[in-house]
Amino acid sequence: MARIALDAMGGDHAPAATIAGALLALQELAPEHGIQLVGRPEVIRAELDAQLAAALPAVRDQAHRLTVVEAAEVIEMTDKPSVAIRGKPNSSMAVGLRLQAEGLSDAFVSAGNTGAQMAATTFILRLHEGLTRPAIGTLFPSARVPVVVLDSGANVDCSAAELVQFARLGAVYAEDVLGRPNPAIALLSIGEEPEKGNAAVKEAHRELAAAQGINFIGNVEGRDVPMGACDRGPVDVVVCDGFVGNVLLKFYESVPKLIFGLLAKSGVSREQLAGALQGLDYAAHGGAPLLGVKGVSIICHGKSSPEAIKNGILVGLRTAVSRMSDHIGQRLASTAAGSTP
Amino acid sequence: MARIALDAMGGDHAPAATIAGALLALQELAPEHGIQLVGRPEVIRAELDAQLAAALPAVRDQAHRLTVVEAAEVIEMTDKPSVAIRGKPNSSMAVGLRLQAEGLSDAFVSAGNTGAQMAATTFILRLHEGLTRPAIGTLFPSARVPVVVLDSGANVDCSAAELVQFARLGAVYAEDVLGRPNPAIALLSIGEEPEKGNAAVKEAHRELAAAQGINFIGNVEGRDVPMGACDRGPVDVVVCDGFVGNVLLKFYESVPKLIFGLLAKSGVSREQLAGALQGLDYAAHGGAPLLGVKGVSIICHGKSSPEAIKNGILVGLRTAVSRMSDHIGQRLASTAAGSTP
Numbered sequence: 243m244a245r246i247a248l249d250a251m252g253g254d255h256a257p258a259a260t261i262a263g264a265l266l267a268l269q270e271l272a273p274e275h276g277i278q279l280v281g282r283p284e285v286i287r288a289e290l291d292a293q294l295a296a297a298l299p300a301v302r303d304q305a306h307r308l309t310v311v312e313a314a315e316v317i318e319m320t321d322k323p324s325v326a327i328r329g330k331p332n333s334s335m336a337v338g339l340r341l342q343a344e345g346l347s348d349a350f351v352s353a354g355n356t357g358a359q360m361a362a363t364t365f366i367l368r369l370h371e372g373l374t375r376p377a378i379g380t381l382f383p384s385a386r387v388p389v390v391v392l393d394s395g396a397n398v399d400c401s402a403a404e405l406v407q408f409a410r411l412g413a414v415y416a417e418d419v420l421g422r423p424n425p426a427i428a429l430l431s432i433g434e435e436p437e438k439g440n441a442a443v444k445e446a447h448r449e450l451a452a453a454q455g456i457n458f459i460g461n462v463e464g465r466d467v468p469m470g471a472c473d474r475g476p477v478d479v480v481v482c483d484g485f486v487g488n489v490l491l492k493f494y495e496s497v498p499k500l501i502f503g504l505l506a507k508s509g510v511s512r513e514q515l516a517g518a519l520q521g522l523d524y525a526a527h528g529g530a531p532l533l534g535v536k537g538v539s540i541i542c543h544g545k546s547s548p549e550a551i552k553n554g555i556l557v558g559l560r561t562a563v564s565r566m567s568d569h570i571g572q573r574l575a576s577t578a579a580g581s582t583p
Numbered sequence: 584m585a586r587i588a589l590d591a592m593g594g595d596h597a598p599a600a601t602i603a604g605a606l607l608a609l610q611e612l613a614p615e616h617g618i619q620l621v622g623r624p625e626v627i628r629a630e631l632d633a634q635l636a637a638a639l640p641a642v643r644d645q646a647h648r649l650t651v652v653e654a655a656e657v658i659e660m661t662d663k664p665s666v667a668i669r670g671k672p673n674s675s676m677a678v679g680l681r682l683q684a685e686g687l688s689d690a691f692v693s694a695g696n697t698g699a700q701m702a703a704t705t706f707i708l709r710l711h712e713g714l715t716r717p718a719i720g721t722l723f724p725s726a727r728v729p730v731v732v733l734d735s736g737a738n739v740d741c742s743a744a745e746l747v748q749f750a751r752l753g754a755v756y757a758e759d760v761l762g763r764p765n766p767a768i769a770l771l772s773i774g775e776e777p778e779k780g781n782a783a784v785k786e787a788h789r790e791l792a793a794a795q796g797i798n799f800i801g802n803v804e805g806r807d808v809p810m811g812a813c814d815r816g817p818v819d820v821v822v823c824d825g826f827v828g829n830v831l832l833k834f835y836e837s838v839p840k841l842i843f844g845l846l847a848k849s850g851v852s853r854e855q856l857a858g859a860l861q862g863l864d865y866a867a868h869g870g871a872p873l874l875g876v877k878g879v880s881i882i883c884h885g886k887s888s889p890e891a892i893k894n895g896i897l898v899g900l901r902t903a904v905s906r907m908s909d910h911i912g913q914r915l916a917s918t919a920a921g922s923t924p
Contacts, residue, residue, distance in 0.1 A: 385841045395773060398781040432736060432829040440739040440826045464833030468841040485781045486827055488773040492805030493831060497838050500726045500809040505846070505855070514851050 243274045244348040246558045247338040248551070250281035251316045252354025254544050257281065257289045260353065263551020265293060268304040270552070275559060276307040278347055280338040283312050313337035317358045319544060326358035327365045335359055339366040342537050349538035349558035351529060353546040359539060360396055360532055367537035370571045372578050376534035377408045377484070378541060379415050380491055384470030389477055390416050391430075391467065392533065393484035394491045400483035402445035405429070406453065409446075411533040412479035413456055414573055418564035419531070419557065424457050425478035430486065431461040434473070442483065455577065464490070529554030531561050536571065538562050584615045585689040587899045588679040589892070591622035592657045593695025595885050598622065598630045601694065604892020606634060609645040611893070616900060617648040619688055621679040624653050654678035658699045660885060667699035668706045676700055680707040683878045690879035690899035692870060694887040700880060701737055701873060708878035711908075713915045717875035718749045718825070719882060720756050721832055725811030730818055731757050732771075732808065733874065734825035735832050741824035743786035746770070747794065750787075752874040753820035754797055755914055759905035760872070760898065765798050766819035771827065772802040775814070783824065791822075796918065805831070870895030872902050877912065879903050 246267075250260045264277045271277075279286050287310065294302050313334040317326050326335055335358060341347035343366050352359050356378075364376055377393035392412045397404065409427050416425035429447055431439035436447045438461060450458040459474055466472040467480055467490070482490070505515055529540035529550075538561045542554040561567075587608075591601045605618045612618075620627050628651065635643050654675040658667050667676055676699060682688035684707050693700050697719075705717055718734035733753045738745065750768050757766035770788055772780035777788045779802060791799040800815055807813040808821055808831070823831070846856055870881035870891075879902045883895040902908075 383841075385844055398773065430830060432739065432826060432833075440824075443826075464830040464835075465837035467834055468837045482830075483781075485773055485784075486830055489771060489805040489823075489827055489831065490834060492773075493808055493834065494805075494838070496806035496809045497835070498842070500724075501839070501842050503726055505851075510846075510851050510855050514846070 244559055244562045245276050245278055245346070246555050246562070247278040247280050247311070247341050247347040247350045248555060249334045249338055249350070249352035249354050250279040250286050251313070251334040252352040253542065253546050253551070254319070255546065256353065257285055259546055259548050260551050261286065261289045261293055262548035263546070263555065264308060265297065265301055266548055266552035267555035268307055269301065270556060271559060273307075276309065277555065278309050278311050278338070278341065280311045280313050280341070281316070281334040282314065283310050286310050311337060311341065317355050319355050321355055321358055323357040323361035326355070326362040333362075335362045336366065339363055339537075339539065343367060348562035349540065351540040351542065351551075351554045351558045353529075353542035353544055353551060353554070356395070356541055356544075359541055363532050363535045363537070363539035367535040367539065369534050370536055370567075370574050372574045373407055373534045375404060376532045377411055378530050379412055379533050380487070380530040382467055382491070382494060384468055386470030386476060388420075389467060389470050390420070390479045391487050391490065392479070392481060394487035394530065395484045396532070397484040399485075400442060402442045402449060405442060405446035405481055405483065406449045407534070409450055409453075409456060409458065409479070409481045410573060410577065411570060412481060414566055414570045415531060415533055416478045418566035418569055419560045420478070422478050426457055426459045426476055427479045427481065428459050428462040428466070428472065428477045430464070430467070430480050430482035432463065434461050434463070436461065446481070455573070529557050531557065531566070534570065535567070537567055585900055585903045586617050586619055586687070587896050587903070588619040588621050588652070588682050588688040588691045589896060590675045590679055590691070590693035590695050591620040591627050592654070592675040593693040594883065594887050594892070595660070596887065597694065598626055600887055600889050601892050602627065602630045602634055603889030604887070604896065605649060606638065606642055607889055607893035608896040609648055610642065611897060612900060614648075617650065618896065619650050619652050619679070619682065621652045621654050621682070622657070622675040623655065624651050627651050652678060652682065658696050660696050662696055662699055664698040664702035667696070667703040674703075676703045677707065680704055680878075680880065684708060689903035690881065692881040692883065692892070692895045692899040694883035694885055694892060694895070697736070697882055697885075700882055704873050704876050704878070704880035708876040708880065710875050711877055711912045711915050713919050714748055714875045716745060717873045718752055719871050720753055720874050721828070721871045723808055723821075723832070723835060725809055727811030727817060729761075730808060730811050731761070731820045732828050732831065733820070733822060735828035735871065736825045737873070738825040740826075741783060743783045743790060746783060746787035746822055746824065747790045748875070750791055750794075750797060750799065750820070750822045751914060751918065752911060753822060755907055755911045756872060756874055757819045759907035759910055760901045761819070763819050767798055767800045767817055768820045768822065769800050769803040769807070769813065769818045771805070771808070771821050771823040773804065775802050775804070777802065787822070796914065870898050872898065872907070875911065876908070878908055
């Protein structure tokens with residue numbers, strides 16, 4: 243039985259999109275799981291009542307699996323990350339994360355202010371031993387299966403040691419949440435050769451090549467990411483610093499719009515396009531876990547639709563049920579204890 | 584009258600693709616311009632004769648505008664950059680570039696070993712005063728007009744000062760070769776705000792915001808590149824370090840393949856797709872100038888088709904005729920003389 247806390251107040255379209263997402267998720271979650279709606283009770287109740295009144299009986303029948311958890315404050319999209327910790331101690335983010343720290347919840351999901359969510363998660367849930375920073379692991383659609391790209395925005399200037407940490411975090415995520423045994427971990431660079439890349443990447447390559455307990459397949463290039471594979475085989479996890487990862491992520495979000503426009507101009511029908519390109523829709527892949535913290539904190543896009551919120555909840559469940567966070571802690575501990583150079 | 588030197592031996596499909604590209608270019612270049620085919624005369628002659636024998640009379644009539652320049656050595660794709668300078672002093676690259684240094688040619692175009700071309704160009708043509716490194720400016724197709732992204736691979740670890748130099752180089756390129764007066768220059772980052780980015784980008788933002796003689800419009804994000812615009816208007820030049828630029832470039836090359844596959848699966852016809860996506864074809868935009876050197880050196884993709892070679896030649900011509908290199912020198916000199924912080 244898992245309890246998923248949803249930041250009902252977070253995101254550009256909250257609370258309508260968050261409540262709608264929770265109702266969608268209930269239809270897909272096994273009956274033993276429940277959702278905690280965290281935020282201002284009167285706002286949540288009003289929205290929930292309105293949506294339930296218009297819902298099918300099958301949806302209404304599941305409403306008992308929702309609980310409302312009061313949080314008096316709301317973090318705005320424009321608030322600084324520090325506000326999440328000091329300025330608004332009773333925000334829906336802080337309350338949702340404290341539930342987990344106190345053992346009353348199993349995962350936290352939010353489409354709110356990402357910087358605030360990172361800060362609050364790190365502050366309240368804490369990082370696993372041996373880590374200096376958390377990382378965001380985002381799924382990039384590919385021609386094969388989605389590829390985990392991390393860090394996709396939590397860290398801008400990364401050391402080689404941090405890139406190596408990201409590789410370890412990504413490996414456990416791919417194994418636990420995506421169900422890929424012995425995932426292939428690659429380092430993003432500007433050539434396959436170990437001597438290609440910037441200073442941090444070259445050093446990280448040396449460390450990863452010597453590291454134990456990780457299936458490091460070497461460098462990949464930008465072109466390999468949308469293919470989900472390189473010359474040497476499939477790629478499950480791509481490691482890069484958060485500056486590169488974030489630029490790439492936003493670039494990727496934008497390319498389908500460009501191509502949609504080009505194809506529409508050439509007479510391909512909108513229905514054909516929409517069908518074909520839906521695989522490139524980020525919402526289909528749900529939220530991105532903040533990796534490295536002791537617990538589960540799922541970051542959703544601020545513009546999340548109900549479908550995206552629902553998928554974020556499902557990711558939160560898989561992350562909690564697979565005990566990914568515990569596994570990360572164990573893996574890091576065994577690395578520290580081992581003789582890895 | 585401009586004389587464009589083409590590395591007849593350079594590229595995966597040389598000399599067939601390079602000779603074919605030269606013949607295509609002759610049909611588009613104004614009659615006063617000529618092409619110098621640099622390489623092994625016997626190889627060039629044999630290929631040229633074979634292609635001319637099969638060509639239309641209109642093509643054969645223009646063959647007198649081709650001259651063959653002997654170069655005994657060839658740089659291989661696997662040669663180290665230093666080979667271009669010391670190991671093979673009579674390579675087609677070195678000979679083609681020396682022609683320009685001696686005033687006997689106006690531009691050099693190659694689809695050969697990029698690292699070798701950068702090294703040889705910097706060694707033979709030299710950098711403009713005030714520069715520490717050259718940069719590669721690549722055109723990215725966008726929903727509007729192509730966007731210059733630089734550096735796209737010549738430099739991996741870049742200082743803020745180098746990013747500022749790239750902005751100046753890109754501005755002159757966009758003005759001279761793309762014909763965009765007062766081009767909008769943007770810095771690639773992970774948020775619009777000046778305080779977003781890694782250390783080098785944040786410092787470069789401060790310097791660019793204070794710089795004179797440059798239309799700096801602030802930060803753009805990855806999503807703005809395929810749109811060719813941001814919230815604040817059109818974007819002509821995007822400045823980034825060569826690691827980010829190269830990852831993005833190769834990523835972008837690969838995305839259409841993915842989408843092509845998705846659409847083909849959904850029943851869109853191959854003809855519709857090919858027509859719609861040809862705007863994303865790099866070959867259509869020709870080669871990328873190595874910016875900052877005193878002269879013209881156009882870098883083409885190793886896999887260049889004849890069409891791509893032809894477009895590289897046209898870019899070489901525009902670059903030479905517009906006197907872009909002189910303008911870069913003048914612009915840098917006036918910056919050094921001015922009171923720009």
